[in-house]
Amino acid sequence: MSGMIKTIGGLLRQKKVSCAELTQAYLDGIAKDNSTLNAYVRVTADRALETAGAVDRKIAAGEPLSLLEGIPMTLKDNISTRGIETTCCSRILKGYTPIYDATVWQTLQKQNAVLLGKTNMDEFAMGSSCETSCFGGAANPFDTGHVAGGSSGGGASAVGGNLAVYALGSDTGGSIRQPAGFCGLVGLKPTYGAVSRFGLIAYASSLDQIGPICKTVSDAAAVFETISDRDPMDSTSVGRKESVLAQLEQKPDSLTIGVVKEYFHGVEPQVETALQEAVRTYEKLGAKIVELSMPAISYALPVYYILACAEASSNLGRYDGIRYGYRAEHYNSIHEMICKTRSEGFGPEVQRRILLGSYVLSAGYYDAYYKKAQNLRGAVIRGFEETFAQCDVILAPTVPMTAFPKGFAEQDQVQTYQTDICTVPVNIAGIPALSMPCGYDRKGLPIGMQLIANRFEEKKLLQTAFLFEQEMAGEIYRKTEWGCRQYA
């Protein structure tokens, strides 16, 4: 599969469609379907058409277009956009309009990326269903009675519902991979430090990473290649700009795939069957399969929630109602203003996570929770190092089940946290991983396969994914509405 970005870019270059027509087609799609999907929380039609006009002028003048030029896309609502309201889907940031752009958005603007709007997410990226959003959740394009996943649910719903070619999301504990898995898409969480986080509104700074949600592996490679770079504004960015797309079709010289048994504990039978089938496909393609064990996986989930909430309680301390966003109306003192603003502005899940974070960082409990979790983070990192000494790529489920019905996540927080079991270890270790479709359950909902590689091995990861996609394309994509509405 050549990917939508290449296909649509080709159509623009060959003048088979103008960028304005293409953009308008997507805007019409949004006008028609967004009330059902709730993928977008803000549509930037004027701006999109303005960019499209600039692209069309370049085409008319015979100027060459860059890779992502003129391609309609979306940004998650936690990625800062100068002059465009950015709320993290929280009441507390209502009315906040950033005065600067996130580095990823600066990079994409230079390429004349056509921004269709900002997409829905769990409030401050805290959730697995997109339902903690103050705008309500995003629906799954495969079955609108099910969630699109979270936290980048709006981006996945938009791309899956053909309302954008690609979306940028963020992944702190699975927030790109899980919704991609639920919506039959390719979602890449890059290595920590591969993509600048400058302008990404922080949830848990040692775990957050920006990445693409797309329809194909080649699209993910194109977006990743464009946004990955060193950025002086983000001291954790390492930036190893390398060409991934050009080498995507190269089969890795030797490929050993690790199947780590702990990833399969408690996985639904239909998901397990689809993954076993994927393992056999890789075997048929010449990969060596090794069965491995990584006991540290069993600690990953509580380690993640302790560290993420501790960091969140600190990062979200900045919302005091003084400098931006929502401010409570009636108060008698500054202290009361801050407390009221935060209590009225943050939703229940965000408040629970702030409280948990404050608790694990408080004097009496720091050693029992935070310090222990930091140490066990080391155990998870060591576990992956040992595993990658024995294989190139790990194959695992993205989520132990397919998309939840709407309302499931609200019933039991701990049960919902446990659905993140397969995605959080990667964030703890800072390594790259992607989710791609590998089948469907009986209800017709997509099953996500997760591929995990060692630090900065995105190229190998994407090549391995591409190999599977080429083999399975007809089978896996039969149900996705492949193509860009009427143009592809």
Add this chain to the structure above:
Amino acid sequence: MITKEEILEIATLSKLYVSEEKLDDLTKAMGDILAFADTINAAGAQAEEYEGLEGLSNVFREDEVLPSYPAEEILQNAGGGENGYFPVKKRK
């Protein structure tokens, strides 16, 4: 098990108000979440073994003075500000 008093204390540290009617539910929810967080104790002494394993180091760079964002623009997110400051009501 976390108590209601502890919840209220943590809420004060977090600058959040917890209303009386929500306190019971929140205490239960936090108890469940902490019971789940407690499962890291199953790792026992193993945690000590990995102390400092991450080997993290700070990244430094030369301090460089660059133009800042204009104050007027920053204040736009606070209703335009007053005399170049963020306004809050005077204490009664």
